[in-house]
Amino acid sequence: CYGALAASGIASALVRLSAPLDLVTTAYGWMLVLKTVLLVLLGGAGWWQRRRVLGRLRDSDRRRDFLWLAAGEVFLIAAATGLAAALSNTAPPVPDEPEPVTSTAEALTDYPLPAPPELATLLTTWRVDVAGMALALGLAVIYLWVHLRRPLTGTGGRRWPVARTSAWVAGCVVIFWVTNGAPGVYAPVQFSVHLSQHALLALVAVPLLVAGRFGDLVRDRIAPRSDGSAGLRELVDWKPRSRAGRWLAHPAVLALLGAAGFAAIYLTPALGAGLHTAPGRLVVLTAAVVAGAAVALPFQGRALGGGMVAGRERWVALVVGAGFLAGLALLLVLALPVVEPDWFAVMGRTWGPDAFGDQRLGGRVLLALVLTLAVLHGAVISRSRRSSEGLSVGRSASARY
Template sequence: MEHGGHGGHGMMMDLPPFTLSRGLEFSGEPFFLISCSLGIVLYGWGVLRLRRRGDAWPVARTVAFVTGVLSVALVMCTKLNDYGMVMFSVHMVQHMVISMLSPILLLLGAPVTLTLRALPAAGRGRKGPRELLVALLHSRYMRIVTHPAFTIPLFIASLYALYFTPLFSTLMGSKAGHIGMMVHFLAVGLVFFWPIMGVDPGPHRPGYVMRMLELFAGMPFHAFFGIALMMASEPMIDTYKNPPASLGIDALSDQNAAGGIAWAFSEIPSVVVLLALVYQWYRSEQRQARRKDRVADRDGDRELEAYNAYLASLQARSGR
């Protein structure tokens, strides 16, 4: 992995000025290319297994998951990844997509539910992949890492502790460090959004109002981070202090652009997640109503009769 050290920056010295078409050229970063391909293949295998068995799987979930994987590939397997090493604004686009947009789409694809339904049960007394996954979902570890007291500070620290300490420059010094950082962003996004709007079963499922509060607890810090970068009067991140001359950019204005991107992006997921939450809420209310109707049909509205009898008894008592 060493070859990607500062020599990597040397290779990138001759990058021409950034344009969107140049940024979107395919670069085929191996780690993310293999991971994304594998993700889509395994998901497809799960859906096919269910279909063959005669079980349905919502098309919308498949679309959401595949779009989520492609959004990761878009920022990691294109020249955006090369430009992101030398331009703060492009790096910020990568960071925001992979930590705020990709996780939401992946979670809407319900990959855990699909895995649980597609994997065969190991049989009595034996432990197969399915049983291990169930055990993990119910583990104390999962309860901790998906708890808002853990996810919200982690979400915030991933911004401030990373960018405003020397850690960022260290990680950006090697390809392995850079990839590790991007994987971290994706993981943090997943554990942050999972209890809030994930379709999959999880250890924490607070009520809908609590979920909205959790969502809004993290976002102002994101916006403030963006504003701090926009207001700064000098470049704050060592890695991006001296951009290659071939790019023809000014470090400070590039940093201001990065701040604007971070600030604007904190609004987009909020809207998407809110819409998903309201829809899920509406659906669960409908399910509840249908369940009550079914119960009423079955027992001839016993609940209502009991309530009327209760009212009658109150009236009799007050009439005494």
């Protein structure tokens, strides 16, 4: 939450300041500086409470330290609230009034219609997406932070496989490019790119993250907490305890839920909310990532809480999840009318197929991606099964002799 608040403040400042010098030459800039100082002090207070005050309360019940810290935090929050009110009534260096729009695409997306997509354009087109950038950088930082910690005693001190770290970093790179690169630029104006963007997130980026085995890395480097609080270790070790929860966590059910969640983006009003509102877009982005995790975990033989999934259950999950996603692709190609016609059909594009042809193109791309990944995962499952059977035969032979 602290990082998200800081990122949102930086994003707000970037669009309201014309130059860094505005921070010290305008009243608006000085208020931003003061709010930044207060944010740093509040973060320091939270760190001090966690690292020092709570320990003193446990050791000697020194409540005075807690009361002083709480009073200081209340004062800082009150000052920040007052500054926020003053800031909202102060004219920024860059006016908030929007410039007049020149096209329907700009009226709907806040950006002019991009140029026709070409190979050079796809590789060089960028547009900053704060949510995607924060997600990619945050995931990379937390993984590398855990990776740099020393292995716990009793884990053997083994080196963490480079392939797993590479897979995680590659997943973060895909998230960054999909949200900030060409897919992020063309997704608001083309259904095929919009669908491909979320498909790349759910079916490429997230499986790479799952292959990074973050849960195993946390178990290797971070010990469980003993004070009753919850941290990273407790999060990755969580398992459903109720009967309904265990049923929902079954590999086939989990894959079905993930595929259904992805399909719900395009078969319900969620897509419209994601196109027309910023909160809706964040919800859709989160839904795509969560759906991808629900599909990728059973495909790769991983269960919630760190368990393993048997080969037969992986096959069932693969058939169920891939079959549902392929069904969505076929619906988009063969049966459904234009999805969100009030958006994609009125962009005024003079290049590319029309709205219906573009939707069918998106369905074909999704179908090709699903089938390709199904074949790859099927080959991995078959290879893992042959390896385990060979290991079992070898053990049996050793036991006989």
